[in-house]
Amino acid sequence: MLDPTPNGQHSGDSPLLRTSGLTKRYGDFLANDSIDIDIWPSEIHALLGENGAGKSTLVKAIYGLIQPSAGEIRWQGQRIVLSGPSEARCLGIGMVFQHFSLFDNLTVAENVALGLDGKESFKDMSARLEQVSKTYGLPLDPRREVWQLSVGERQRIEIVRALMQDPKFLILDEPTAVLTPQEADQLFIVLERLKAEGRAILYISHKLEEVKRLCDTATILRGGRKVETCNPRRETAASLARMMVGGEIKEVKAASGRKTTVPRLVVDDLSLPPADAHGVRLEHISFELKGGEILGIAGVAGNGQDELFAALSGERLSKDPGTVVIEGIAAGHLSITQRRRLGAAFVPEERLGHGTAPRMKLSENALLTGHAASGMVRRGFIDTAATLKAVDRATETFDVRKAKRDPEAASLSGGNLQKFIVGREILRSPAVLVVSQPTWGVDAGAAAVIRQALLDLAAAGAAVLVTSQDLDELAEIADRIAVMFHGKLSAPLAASDASREKLGLLMGGSSLEPEEIAHAAGA
Amino acid sequence: MELVEAIILAVLAASTPLLIAATGELVTERSGVLNLGVEGMMIVGAACGFAGAWLTGSVFIGALFGMVAGTLMSLVFALMALGLAVNQVATGLALTILGVGLSGLIGAGFVGERITPAMHLYIPVLTDIPLIGRVLFGEDGFVYFSIALIVGVWWFLYRTRAGLILRACGDNHVSAHALGYPVLRIRTFAVMFGGACAGLAGAYLPLAYTPFFVPGMTAGRGWIALALVVFSSWRPGRLVAGAYLFGAVTILQLHAQGWGVGIPSQFMSALPYLATIIVLILLSRARTGGSTAPAALGTVFVPDR
Numbered sequence: 093m094l095d096p097t098p099n100g101q102h103s104g105d106s107p108l109l110r111t112s113g114l115t116k117r118y119g120d121f122l123a124n125d126s127i128d129i130d131i132w133p134s135e136i137h138a139l140l141g142e143n144g145a146g147k148s149t150l151v152k153a154i155y156g157l158i159q160p161s162a163g164e165i166r167w168q169g170q171r172i173v174l175s176g177p178s179e180a181r182c183l184g185i186g187m188v189f190q191h192f193s194l195f196d197n198l199t200v201a202e203n204v205a206l207g208l209d210g211k212e213s214f215k216d217m218s219a220r221l222e223q224v225s226k227t228y229g230l231p232l233d234p235r236r237e238v239w240q241l242s243v244g245e246r247q248r249i250e251i252v253r254a255l256m257q258d259p260k261f262l263i264l265d266e267p268t269a270v271l272t273p274q275e276a277d278q279l280f281i282v283l284e285r286l287k288a289e290g291r292a293i294l295y296i297s298h299k300l301e302e303v304k305r306l307c308d309t310a311t312i313l314r315g316g317r318k319v320e321t322c323n324p325r326r327e328t329a330a331s332l333a334r335m336m337v338g339g340e341i342k343e344v345k346a347a348s349g350r351k352t353t354v355p356r357l358v359v360d361d362l363s364l365p366p367a368d369a370h371g372v373r374l375e376h377i378s379f380e381l382k383g384g385e386i387l388g389i390a391g392v393a394g395n396g397q398d399e400l401f402a403a404l405s406g407e408r409l410s411k412d413p414g415t416v417v418i419e420g421i422a423a424g425h426l427s428i429t430q431r432r433r434l435g436a437a438f439v440p441e442e443r444l445g446h447g448t449a450p451r452m453k454l455s456e457n458a459l460l461t462g463h464a465a466s467g468m469v470r471r472g473f474i475d476t477a478a479t480l481k482a483v484d485r486a487t488e489t490f491d492v493r494k495a496k497r498d499p500e501a502a503s504l505s506g507g508n509l510q511k512f513i514v515g516r517e518i519l520r521s522p523a524v525l526v527v528s529q530p531t532w533g534v535d536a537g538a539a540a541v542i543r544q545a546l547l548d549l550a551a552a553g554a555a556v557l558v559t560s561q562d563l564d565e566l567a568e569i570a571d572r573i574a575v576m577f578h579g580k581l582s583a584p585l586a587a588s589d590a591s592r593e594k595l596g597l598l599m600g601g602s603s604l605e606p607e608e609i610a611h612a613a614g615a
Numbered sequence: 616m617e618l619v620e621a622i623i624l625a626v627l628a629a630s631t632p633l634l635i636a637a638t639g640e641l642v643t644e645r646s647g648v649l650n651l652g653v654e655g656m657m658i659v660g661a662a663c664g665f666a667g668a669w670l671t672g673s674v675f676i677g678a679l680f681g682m683v684a685g686t687l688m689s690l691v692f693a694l695m696a697l698g699l700a701v702n703q704v705a706t707g708l709a710l711t712i713l714g715v716g717l718s719g720l721i722g723a724g725f726v727g728e729r730i731t732p733a734m735h736l737y738i739p740v741l742t743d744i745p746l747i748g749r750v751l752f753g754e755d756g757f758v759y760f761s762i763a764l765i766v767g768v769w770w771f772l773y774r775t776r777a778g779l780i781l782r783a784c785g786d787n788h789v790s791a792h793a794l795g796y797p798v799l800r801i802r803t804f805a806v807m808f809g810g811a812c813a814g815l816a817g818a819y820l821p822l823a824y825t826p827f828f829v830p831g832m833t834a835g836r837g838w839i840a841l842a843l844v845v846f847s848s849w850r851p852g853r854l855v856a857g858a859y860l861f862g863a864v865t866i867l868q869l870h871a872q873g874w875g876v877g878i879p880s881q882f883m884s885a886l887p888y889l890a891t892i893i894v895l896i897l898l899s900r901a902r903t904g905g906s907t908a909p910a911a912l913g914t915v916f917v918p919d920r
Contacts, residue, residue, distance in 0.1 A: 195790055
């Protein structure tokens with residue numbers, strides 16, 4: 093098979109799929125504005141863009157989930173109008189969703205059956221499922237229920253389900269966002285194989301290095317419009333990012349001369365039983381975090397990061413006060429408010445519902461975390477002017493874009509709300525900041541602002557603990573990186589020493605060789 | 616012997632409306648919709664069922680009237696809770712209040728009238744077998760139908776593709792929509808099935824249980840049916856066991872009073888609800904993972920188009 097190039101010669105005269113002038117309008121808002129895209133057989137085609145650039149809208153239209161407002165879709169040269177996903181599947185278009193479209197309380201086989209058209213018996217389908225999963229090296233037990241499976245296994249179900257329809261064209265929406273590097277590598281092997289079989293793949297990802305490595309063509313969307321179609325191998329990650337953002341992304345710089353002073357956050361042999369049936373048990377977690385230092389915690393979601401956050405923030409209390417020490421004071425038994433008074437601040441992963449009360453105004457949300465230690469309450473009465481001032485300061489310092497001075501939290505976009513939440517905590521000048529997934533689902537510009545703020549806070553002497561699934565982010569800002577796996581925390585590695593391979597091994601539950609640990613401890 | 620047989624017959628008769636109504640609600644809830652209006656749909660079914668039978672002289676047509684009335688009531692619910700995405704709990708409660716009022720209006724003219732109740736099966740020799748004869752071969756048609764209904768629902772839910780799709784909608788409507796299933800249409804059918812069952816269960820009361828109509832004659836059976844669905848942890852097999860258990864409790868309560876047992880009757884009436892709460896606690900203690908209730912139960916779904 094020839095290596096297809098974006099503007100070069102393709103075998104065959106018409107592309108497998110072509111959209112021309114594809115437009116999707118929601119009220120006044122153009123989610124997709126006249127998008128032309130060609131997909132050829134044996135091609136891995138990347139679809140790049142920031143959040144809200146229109147990637148999901150485009151693939152939903154191609155998969156028949158939404159109807160385009162204007163423009164047309166051609167499949168093998170024929171104009172098609174899809175009334176639903178089952179029609180798309182009949183043509184040979186398969187899709188693997190970003191937020192898995194699985195049913196937790198059904199078995200693997202039932203989940204797969206639901207994604208097929210049901211023309212074969214359940215027994216035949218199960219047999220074929222086993223065969224497909226063996227052929228592509230994607231092992232699955234058809235009888236298990238989905239809630240028992242890991243994220244990687246769940247994605248396997250999605251992929252096998254799509255492959256069982258023998259698709260000519262497969263759409264993958266951010267498939268590696270939740271995988272360990274090793275799991276991602278396995279996925280790439282499967283994708284290369286699908287490509288070699290002559291299938292086309294549309295690959296949505298935020299990870300530019302991955303796109304450069306895997307994809308033959310890249311189409312970049314910005315603000316609902318197509319910016320460019322190019323060969324990603326001939327671009328740099330920086331040039332791709334420029335096209336996505338439409339300008340330079342400010343590079344995050346660590347301030348020099350950071351002082352590592354006294355330990356501000358110490359966790360000593362913290363163990364906690366799981367809070368519910370789905371929870372993870374925390375086992376013997378210990379680390380020490382000095383002022384001026386950023387400790388990164390990597391790991392695949394669901395390995396105890398949420399539980400650790402709850403234990404540090406005081407959402408769950410520990411029987412032994414000495415397991416969590418903030419600013420030299422045993423705080424394991426103290427409530428969130430008491431911990432805030434000691435100088436700690438917390439930014440949870442979930443923005444709406446955990447980080448903020450969605451239907452409350454920003455000023456009220458500022459009060460919710462600031463009441464303990466920011467002088468917003470006087471003799472039991474709210475100082476409205478002070479809460480509004482806090483909103484204004486966060487808005488100014490962190491460039492929070494909003495329609496009015498004090499809107500409801502839910503009305504802000506994800507990136508702006510995250511800037512507000514991080515700003516709200518940072519402006520309280522905390523001694524210890526515990527932040528979980530600071531830039532999850534946030535566009536590149538806002539992410540850079542948030543990372544820079546974390547670095548500046550550390551430079552000012554605070555201790556910062558960052559939990560993230562994004563290894564690039566941790567490499568960029570953390571001094572040391574530890575990995576959580578099954579409720580245990582590895583010894584921290586110096587960031588300079590924490591290669592993707594090493595972290596990936598730890599994230600998959602392997603332990604490093606003894607000399608590496610010795611090396612890490614010495615660092 | 617006579618007494619035991621009489622008690623078993625009475626338990627079956629008392630359990631049948633619970634079983635029919637709960638079977639319908641089970642299907643509705645398995646699709647992800649919580650319809651608290653069972654009591655309202657039942658009482659309208661009772662009034663219309665009696666009216667149908669009185670006007671035509673046919674119990675069968677009366678039963679059909681009851682089912683149609685229950686279905687129409689459930690369509691009001693479907694329009695509100697599915698079409699307009701109104702809160703399901705509020706809509707269901709409103710439906711019950713509406714049903715109680717409506718049934719009084721429809722049934723007002725029929726109070727004091729009598730009909731010939733549903734015939735009981737009689738097979739010579741078989742029905743005459745002592746003890747089990749009348750229990751197995753001497754029931755009215757509703758009893759046999761209720762058993763066939765729950766077996767059919769079990770088979771539908773676990774052995775057919777349509778049943779799998781219905782359970783999928785109840786587990787995760789976003790995923791079901793993403794795979795191209797018409798979630799709202801499927802749920803509407805499930806709600807209609809629940810309404811038809813509730814209407815039939817209501818009609819059973821004046822057509823077979825007591826051959827006349829009294830306002831408010833469902834007397835909380837719709838609420839017991841709702842509790843029963845939870846008690847069964849949304850499984851058809853346990854639903855049958857629970858229905859007969861709850862039916863037995865109501866009958867025992869009557870006999871206990873007759874025998875002069877010193878337990879207040881109010882306590883006995885409360886037993887089904889108490890049992891439901893205990894089962895809920897046991898279930899949540901014993902659970903290792905996953906959810907026993909349909910995960911999307913009672914949540915509003917608005918597809919984006």
